[in-house]
Structures are given as C-alpha cells and as structure tokens.
Amino acid sequence: xxxxxxxxxxxxxxxxxxxxxxxxxxxxxxxxxxxxxxxxxxxxxxxxxxxxxxxxxxxxxxxxxxxxxxxxxxxxxxxxxxxxxxxxxxxxxxxxxxxxxxxxxxxxxxxxxxxxxxxxxxxxxxxxxxxxxxxxxxxxxxxxxxxxxxxxxxxxxxxxxxxxxxxxxxxxxxxxxxxxxxxxxxxxxxxxxxxxxxxxxxxxxxxxxxxxxxxxxxxxxxxxxxxxxxxxxxxxxxxxxxxxxxxxxxxxxxxxxxxxxxxxxxxxxxxxxxxxxxxxxxxxxxxxxxxxxxxxxxxxxxxxxxxxxxxxxxxxxxxxxxxxxxxxxxxxxxxxxxxxxxxxxxxxxxxxxxxxxxxxxxxxxxxxxxxxxxxxxxxxxxxxxxxxxxxxxxxxxxxxxxxxxxxxxxxxxxxxxxxxxxxxxxxxxxxxxxxxxxxxxxxxxxxxxxxxxxxxxxxxxxxxxxxxxxxxxxxxxxxxxxxxxxxxxxxxxxxxxxxxxxxxxxxxxxxxxxxxxxxxxxxxxxxxxxxxxxxxxxxxxxxxxxxxxxxxxxxxxxxxxxxx
Amino acid sequence: xxxxxxxxxxxxxxxxxxxxxxxxxxxxxxxxxxxxxxxxxxxxxxxxxxxxxxxxxxxxxxxxxxxxxxxxxxxxxxxxxxxxxxxxxxxxxxxxxxxxxxxxxxxxxxxxxxxxxxxxxxxxxxxxxxxxxxxxxxxxxxxxxxxxxxxxxxxxxxxxxxxxxxxxxxxxxxxxxxxxxxxxxxxxxxxxxxxxxxxxxxxxxxxxxxxxxxxxxxxxxxxxxxxxxxxxxxxxxxxxxxxxxxxxxxxxxxxxxxxxxxxxxxxxxxxxxxxxxxxxxxxxxxxxxxxxxxxxxxxxxxxxxxxxxxxxxxxxxxxxxxxxxxxxx
Numbered sequence: 035x036x037x038x039x040x041x042x043x044x045x046x047x048x049x050x051x052x053x054x055x056x057x058x059x060x061x062x063x064x065x066x067x068x069x070x071x072x073x074x075x076x077x078x079x080x081x082x083x084x085x086x087x088x089x090x091x092x093x094x095x096x097x098x099x100x101x102x103x104x105x106x107x108x109x110x111x112x113x114x115x116x117x118x119x120x121x122x123x124x125x126x127x128x129x130x131x132x133x134x135x136x137x138x139x140x141x142x143x144x145x146x147x148x149x150x151x152x153x154x155x156x157x158x159x160x161x162x163x164x165x166x167x168x169x170x171x172x173x174x175x176x177x178x179x180x181x182x183x184x185x186x187x188x189x190x191x192x193x194x195x196x197x198x199x200x201x202x203x204x205x206x207x208x209x210x211x212x213x214x215x216x217x218x219x220x221x222x223x224x225x226x227x228x229x230x231x232x233x234x235x236x237x238x239x240x241x242x243x244x245x246x247x248x249x250x251x252x253x254x255x256x257x258x259x260x261x262x263x264x265x266x267x268x269x270x271x272x273x274x275x276x277x278x279x280x281x282x283x284x285x286x287x288x289x290x291x292x293x294x295x296x297x298x299x300x301x302x303x304x305x306x307x308x309x310x311x312x313x314x315x316x317x318x319x320x321x322x323x324x325x326x327x328x329x330x331x332x333x334x335x336x337x338x339x340x341x342x343x344x345x346x347x348x349x350x351x352x353x354x355x356x357x358x359x360x361x362x363x364x365x366x367x368x369x370x371x372x373x374x375x376x377x378x379x380x381x382x383x384x385x386x387x388x389x390x391x392x393x394x395x396x397x398x399x400x401x402x403x404x405x406x407x408x409x410x411x412x413x414x415x416x417x418x419x420x421x422x423x424x425x426x427x428x429x430x431x432x433x434x435x436x437x438x439x440x441x442x443x444x445x446x447x448x449x450x451x452x453x454x455x456x457x458x459x460x461x462x463x464x465x466x467x468x469x470x471x472x473x474x475x476x477x478x479x480x481x482x483x484x485x486x487x488x489x490x491x492x493x494x495x496x497x498x499x500x501x502x503x504x505x506x507x508x509x510x511x512x513x514x515x516x517x518x519x520x521x522x523x524x525x526x527x528x529x530x531x532x533x534x535x536x537x538x539x540x541x542x543x544x545x546x547x548x549x550x551x552x553x554x555x556x557x558x559x560x561x562x563x564x565x566x567x568x569x570x571x572x573x574x575x576x577x578x579x580x581x582x583x584x585x586x587x588x589x590x591x592x593x594x595x596x597x598x
Numbered sequence: 599x600x601x602x603x604x605x606x607x608x609x610x611x612x613x614x615x616x617x618x619x620x621x622x623x624x625x626x627x628x629x630x631x632x633x634x635x636x637x638x639x640x641x642x643x644x645x646x647x648x649x650x651x652x653x654x655x656x657x658x659x660x661x662x663x664x665x666x667x668x669x670x671x672x673x674x675x676x677x678x679x680x681x682x683x684x685x686x687x688x689x690x691x692x693x694x695x696x697x698x699x700x701x702x703x704x705x706x707x708x709x710x711x712x713x714x715x716x717x718x719x720x721x722x723x724x725x726x727x728x729x730x731x732x733x734x735x736x737x738x739x740x741x742x743x744x745x746x747x748x749x750x751x752x753x754x755x756x757x758x759x760x761x762x763x764x765x766x767x768x769x770x771x772x773x774x775x776x777x778x779x780x781x782x783x784x785x786x787x788x789x790x791x792x793x794x795x796x797x798x799x800x801x802x803x804x805x806x807x808x809x810x811x812x813x814x815x816x817x818x819x820x821x822x823x824x825x826x827x828x829x830x831x832x833x834x835x836x837x838x839x840x841x842x843x844x845x846x847x848x849x850x851x852x853x854x855x856x857x858x859x860x861x862x863x864x865x866x867x868x869x870x871x872x873x874x875x876x877x878x879x880x881x882x883x884x885x886x887x888x889x890x891x892x893x894x895x896x897x898x899x900x901x902x903x904x905x906x907x908x909x910x911x912x913x914x915x916x917x918x919x920x921x922x923x924x925x926x927x
Contacts, residue, residue: 293669342677345653350604402756418607419649419650420610420650421610491681492680493681494675494683496648496668496675496681497675497677497681498669498675498683498694499647499648499668499669500646500668500669500673500675500752501629501666501669501674501695501742501743501745501746502667502669502670502672502695502698502699502746503694504669504696505669507669507698508669508717508770511694512683513681515683515685569835
C-alpha cells in the first residue's frame with residue numbers, strides 16, 4: 035500500500051533516526067561517564083571486593099557459608115534486634131514528626147524558619163555526637179539517670195528516632211506545604227469537622243509522603259552505626275555494628291560478608307519500594323500554600339511539637355552543660371583542653387588539629403559530591419526520548435541511590451581491602467577519606483538537585499533551543515538561574531554530612547590525621563574524666579559548626595534539602 | 599519551503615502521527631487543526647526537532663533535517679503559555695536570541711524596541727514576566743520568537759490559554775503581525791476559530807492521520823467527512839432522506855450528507871420547510887430555536903429578535919446555501 039514519495043524517501047526512513055539517536059546517547063554517556071566511573075571504582079569495587087572476601091573460600095565460591103552464617107543464633111538475635119529497633123524508631127520518628135511538620139510548614143508561627151533549621155540539625159549531627167549526648171543524658175549521674183535506661187534498647191531507639199525525626203519533618207512538611215487547601219475547604223463546606231477533614235482528605239493526600247519518609251527513616255535506622263555503637267555498649271548489636279565487630283575484632287570476614295550481602299539485598303528492595311512511593315517531586319512549579327495564623331484547634335499540634343523540641347533539645351542541652359563542667363564546677367577547661375591530645379595518650383594529635391583536618395576533608399568531599407551529584411542529577415532529569423533512553427536514565431538514578439543504604443562500614447573496609455591493589459594505591463592518599471565521604475553525601479546531593487531540575491518545565495529549554503541556544507547555553511539560561519541556590523544548599527548539606535561522617539571514616543582515617551568524630555569516639559573509649567569532658571566539648575563544637583552550616587542552608591529556602 | 603514527506607512518529611511503538619505529507623510555501627500561514635490527542639503537537643515538535651521522526655522526512659528547501667538539532671534549525675517555537683524566562687526582563691527575553699548571535703548592543707536594543715512596538719508593548723522592556731497579564735506574556739513570547747527572523751515560526755496553540763475576548767483580539771493582531779513580518783508559520787490548534795482567524799491554509803489531523811488539507815475557505819466549504827464537519831464548527835450533519843429534503847430546499851445539487859450550521863435555517867414565511875418550534879432561547883443577536891421539521895427531525899434554526907415564535911408555534915424555514923456544506927459519501 036505505501037508508495038515512497040520520492041527517491042530519497044526509503045533511505046530517509048531509517049538512517050537519520052539512527053544518527054540523531056546516537057548523538058543523544060553519546061551525550062548521555064559523556065555526562066554519565068565520570069560519576070559512573072567514580073561510583074564503580076570507589077563503591078562497587080570496594081563493596082564487591084569485601085563481599086568476595088567472605089564468599090570465596092580458597093578460590094571457590096561457597097554460598098553455603100552465607101547460609102551457615104545466617105543460621106547462627108547470635109545472627110538471629112542481631113537481625114531481630116535490627117528489625118524491631120528500626121521499626122520502633124521509625125514509628126516514633128513519624129509520630130513525633132507529623133505534628134511538627136504541620137506546625138512548622140502550615141502555621142504562621144514566629145521563628146518557624148529558625149526552628150525548621152534547628153530541627154534539621156540532628157540529621158547532620160555526627161552520629162557519635164548523638165550517641166554521646168544521649169549517653170550523657172541517660173547515664174547514672176545524668177539528668178535522666180533515674181530511669182535506668184543506660185545501655186538499654188530503649189536508649190538506642192530514642193537515639194535513632196532523634197537522629198531521623200527531621201527527615202519526617204522535611205519530607206512530610208514539604209508535601210503538606212504544597213498541599214492544595216481547596217479540597218479540604220470543600221470538605222469543610224460539605225460539613226466535615228476539622229478532624230474529619232484531616233482523616234478523609236489531608237491524611238490520604240499525605241500518605242505517599244509519609245510512607246516515603248518512613249521507608250527512608252527505616253533504612254537509616256536499620257543501618258545506624260555510630261548511635262548504636264556508642265549507646266549499645268556490648269549488649270546490643272545491629273547488622274551494621276555486627277559487621278564492624280566481625281571485621282575489626284573477630285576478623286570473621288566471611289560472616290561480615292554474609293551480613294553485608296543480606297543488608298545489600300534488603301536495602302535494594304527498600305530503596306526500590308521507596309522510589310516507587312516517593313511523592314511527586316515538587317520543584318519550580320510547586321504551589322506553596324500561605325501559612326495561616328494559629329487557631330485554638332491547633333493547640334494539640336503545638337503541644338506535640340513542644341514535646342518534640344524538648345526531646346531534641348534535652349540531649350543537646352545536657353551535652354552543652356556537661357561540656358562546661360570540670361570536677362563539679364562550671365569551667366571552660368574542657369574547651370581549653372581541645373588544644374591538647376588528651377590524657378593517657380588518648381590521641382596522637384590535638385583536637386584542634388583534627389578539627390582543621392575535618393574542615394579540609396569536608397571541603398574536598400563537598401566539591402566531589404557536588405561535581406558527581408550535579409552530573410547525576412542532570413543526567414537523570416533530562417527528558418528521555420524513547421523507552422530505551424528512559425530505562426537507562428532510570429537505572430542510573432537507582433544506581434546512584436545505592437550508597438544511601440549500603441553499610442558505610444562495608445564501604446570503608448572494602449576501600450582498605452581493594453584499593454591497595456590495582457593500578458593506584460590510594461590507601462595513603464589524603465583523598466581517600468574525602469572520596470568515601472563524598473559517596474555518602476552523593477545521594478543527598480542528587481535528591482536535593484534532581485527535583486529542582488525535574489521541576490523546570492522542559493519547554494523552557496525547548497524555547498531556548500528553538501531560539502538558537504545550544505545545550506550549554508540552554509543550561510546557563512534555563513537551569514542555572516533556578517538551580518544555583520539549591521546547588522549552594524546541597525553544598526552546605528554535603529559539607530555538614532561530611533563533617534559528621536563516622537562509619538566509613540572510622541576505617542579510613544589515619545591515626546595522625548583523624549577527623550573530629552573519630553577523635554570523639556576515641557576519647558569516650560579512653561578512661562579519664564578529662565578525656566570524657568574533651569569528648570563533650572568537641573561534640574559541642576562539631577554540633578555548633580554543623581548547626582551553623584544548616585542555618586545558612588535553611589536561609590536559602592530550598593524545599594528539597596533533606597527530602598527524599 | 600517546509601515539506602513533510604510521509605512523516606510518521608511513534609512513542610515506544612505507539613504511533614502518534616502516521617504518514618503525514620504537507621507543503622508549506624514561504625510566507626504562508628498553515629494551521630494544523632485537530633482534537634486533543636490527534637498528534638498535531640507531536641507533529642509540530644517533530645518539525646522543531648524535539649521529537650525524532652520514525653518514518654519519512656522533515657525537509658526544508660530540499661534538505662532533510664534529520665539529525666539537525668533544534669537550535670540549528672532556525673525555527674522559532676512559541677508555546678501555549680509563552681514559556682518566558684522568568685528571571686529575565688521583557689526586553690532581555692525578547693533580545694535573548696539577538697544576544698546569542700552577538701548582535702551589537704545598540705542595534706539589538708533598537709530591534710527589541712521595534713519588536714515590542716510591533717506587538718503593542720512599547721515601554722514594557724524593563725518589566726518582569728511575572729508582572730504581565732496572560733495576553734501580554736503571549737505578545738512578549740511572539741516578539742521573542744520573531745526577533746531571530748525565523749525561517750519558520752512554529753506556534754503551539756498560541757492563544758488557547760487566554761480568555762475568549764482577549765483571544766479574538768489577539769488572533770487578529772497575530773495575523774497582522776505575521777503578515778507585516780512576512781513570516782512563514784505553522785500553527786497547531788484545536789480551536790477552529792483560532793485557525794480561521796490566523797491561517798491561510800488548513801490541514802485537519804485526526805488520530806495521527808491527515809484528513810484534509812487546502813485553502814482555508816475551500817476546507818470550510820467542503821469538509822471531507824462528518825467528523826471533520828463537526829470539528830470545523832458545523833452544528834449537525836444530516837444524512838439520508840433528511841439531507842435530501844434540506845438539500846432540495848437549499849436548491850443545491852444532490853448530496854449523501856449535509857453539514858448544517860446553527861444559523862443555516864431561519865424563520866421565513868416564504869421558506870420551503872415547515873415545522874413546529876420545540877424550544878426558543880434569546881441570544882444577543884437573534885433567537886435560537888429548536889424546530890421539529892417534518893421528514894427531517896429536530897434541527898437548529900434562528901429567528902429575528904423583533905417577533906420571535908413561541909414554542910408550539912408552526913413556522914416555515916428558509917435554508918441559506920452559504921451555511922451548509924455537502925459532504926461526499
């Protein structure tokens with residue numbers, strides 16, 4: 035039936051399409067190559083090297099060993115504790131986070147921006163500091179010592195929830211803020227009481243955000259390391275700390291690898307689930323409802339938020355108070371001692387030097403995370419033509435989320451076992467720690483930038499192109515004006531995360547070049563009141579630094595920071 | 599000259615446009631008219647280079663454009679909602695393409711001023727797009743598109759986002775501006791009023807296929823089929839004996855089907871058709887009736903305002919041959 039209209043027509047049907055499609059794929063590949071290589075070399079290789087250590091026995095792959103490990107009673111206890119402590123902490127975080135999300139994003143409250151920023155601080159607070167703060171609060175001589183919760187499972191759940199409540203607030207608050215108020219008003223006009231409106235209209239609309247937040251929080255809780263290690267003592271162990279104990283203390287690499295594999299599988303499933311449930315990304319086109327004045331009916335919400343503030347504030351206040359006391363008297367002695375290496379040879383270098391080191395490392399990690407994260411965000415949000423291209427972009431998106439849930443301990447240890455061999459020996463390189471931290475921060479950078487880029491109406495880029503702007507010029511005209519603030523915010527976020535990173539750093543930092551979290555952990559592990567006081571002071575300094583950075587980030591008013 | 603040669607476009611194997619061939623001579627304005635989902639926007643995007651053609655070719659002056667990226671085609675694209683760059687002032691939006699081409703500053707400023715005058719927005723240069731009304735934004739978008747003196751201007755439902763009165767005014771302006779600039783333009787729209795107000799030629803697209811193409815008056819006078827007639831704004835299509843009766847009353851040659859405008863039948867004591875008024879409704883210019891005509895059934899008709907017939911009243915109707923169109927089988 036079809037008759038070619040001219041001599042050129044049949045050829046024109048196939049060849050040009052191939053050319054155009056190839057060009058697009060090449061651009062995609064060129065943009066993706068740096069991040070893929072980086073993640074491959076510094077994440078996939080170390081992690082698989084670590085796993086191979088456990089799986090390959092005398093040159094033979096032995097999966098039976100994994101099953102043997104998973105059958106051990108102690109492993110069962112660890113898995114069970116991980117599951118229930120993470121579930122309990124997630125439930126607590128959601129319960130505490132929901133009212134605060136409403137109050138801080140929907141109500142016209144004075145200081146709500148400051149409060150939002152402060153409540154984001156626990157998330158970037160070094161896990162070790164959180165551990166120390168709760169220890170200080172709950173130990174026998176502490177303000178809540180009478181509860182007898184020191185080294186209890188409850189303490190761990192409290193610590194994990196403290197750490198993650200800000201995720202719930204950010205994610206749910208962001209969704210709540212951009213919720214169209216009109217359906218609720220319509221329901222009210224039809225005779226629904228405020229409670230009914232909440233139950234029948236608001237809650238269903240928020241459900242994707244709540245589920246998404248909860249799944250991410252669960253992920254973080256289940257792979258919590260620093261908090262469990264400092265609060266759990268020897269009694270309680272999660273999968274993550276167990277991997278640490280198995281590799282460093284017991285040298286049972288096979289068991290560690292088995293647990294890592296299990297963790298990898300569970301994390302991948304959870305990530306896939308949360309990606310599916312993730313609320314529609316906001317971005318430039320997002321409508322933000324104007325906060326409304328506080329009404330009488332809001333008091334329960336405000337009360338719950340006050341409870342949350344006490345919950346978040348008490349450990350920090352105890353921490354600050356503890357850092358200011360020496361031998362039962364108020365003193366700045368602990369802070370003055372930061373210029374020393376502690377008593378009883380606790381450290382090789384003074385804490386101040388560790389602080390300078392931390393900042394240097396964080397700067398390096400930040401530019402790396404920004405470079406990689408920016409490229410990834412760009413690649414995954416460009417409009418796809420055709421199914422194949424869409425699949426490639428989707429797969430890349432998922433690939434770069436992996437570091438979010440894979441045990442930092444596994445990554446850190448994997449660095450040690452794999453990077454010593456091969457073409458480059460990076461083990462002694464000053465870049466090793468920044469690279470590991472950049473990988474930890476990478477998913478957060480991507481999650482901050484991608485929604486913003488995806489929120490730009492692609493027709494803006496098309497309009498620029500139709501006016502003669504090439505791809506680079508389009509990027510500068512259309513994307514950059516929208517994305518520079520989120521870029522800055524992501525930088526601050528990555529910087530704060532890097533400052534507090536402990537899991538991978540604890541493996542990789544050399545004794546003579548430690549970061550502050552590593553120093554803190556070492557100080558609390560060493561006997562001596564002075565060492566403990568120094569740990570408190572160093573924690574306060576670290577917390578204050580991250581808090582300041584996050585306050586600056588919050589001033590940029592980027593909704594996607596800390597949202598997933 | 600733009601030529602589409604058997605252009606087919608599919609998304610993941612699902613065809614959106616199938617074997618469409620069209621020619622657009624320089625200086626003319628062609629409207630591609632189609633309901634939503636007809637593939638008209640896809641076709642426009644393919645011409646702009648935003649979609650890959652899966653079969654056939656988009657050809658400009660004899661050259662196949664496959665593989666030529668959007669920014670090298672020299673076709674300006676204007677969107678339904680303008681898509682102005684929000685962070686740039688009106689003048690900088692309009693001068694955007696001039697800056698890309700490194701036109702000297704003074705010359706560019708003069709050109710921007712000219713263009714703003716052309717679209718009736720002199721003195722708006724320093725405003726930000728956020729402070730403009732919808733119609734003003736579309737005018738700025740038009741000026742921005744015209745700044746490059748595009749070989750071809752692509753318009754994607756340029757007036758649909760505006761309210762009715764504004765749309766009518768701007769449609770007339772758009773036509774004049776395009777004429778004055780001598781611009782070749784391809785317009786896609788679902789609104790036949792918009793197409794009639796702006797274009798010289800009309801192509802009707804349905805379910806991805808070209809149904810009809812021609813000079814605008816010719817398409818209007820003889821729609822290819824029933825669906826096209828209804829889409830072009832005819833109120834009803836009569837078939838069989840009903841069509842024969844009305845065709846005869848209109849004094850037209852025999853036709854199997856007849857598309858009838860709402861105002862094709864009017865009350866006239868000397869009219870050839872007889873019927874009973876079922877409903878009457880006042881509108882500003884005339885009274886709109888529904889009349890049950892013997893042998894035809896219920897049809898629309900109009901009457902003058904001076905003595906409108908009441909429901910139940912018997913009337914005679916005259917057929918205006920200029921407001922009906924015969925449809926081939």
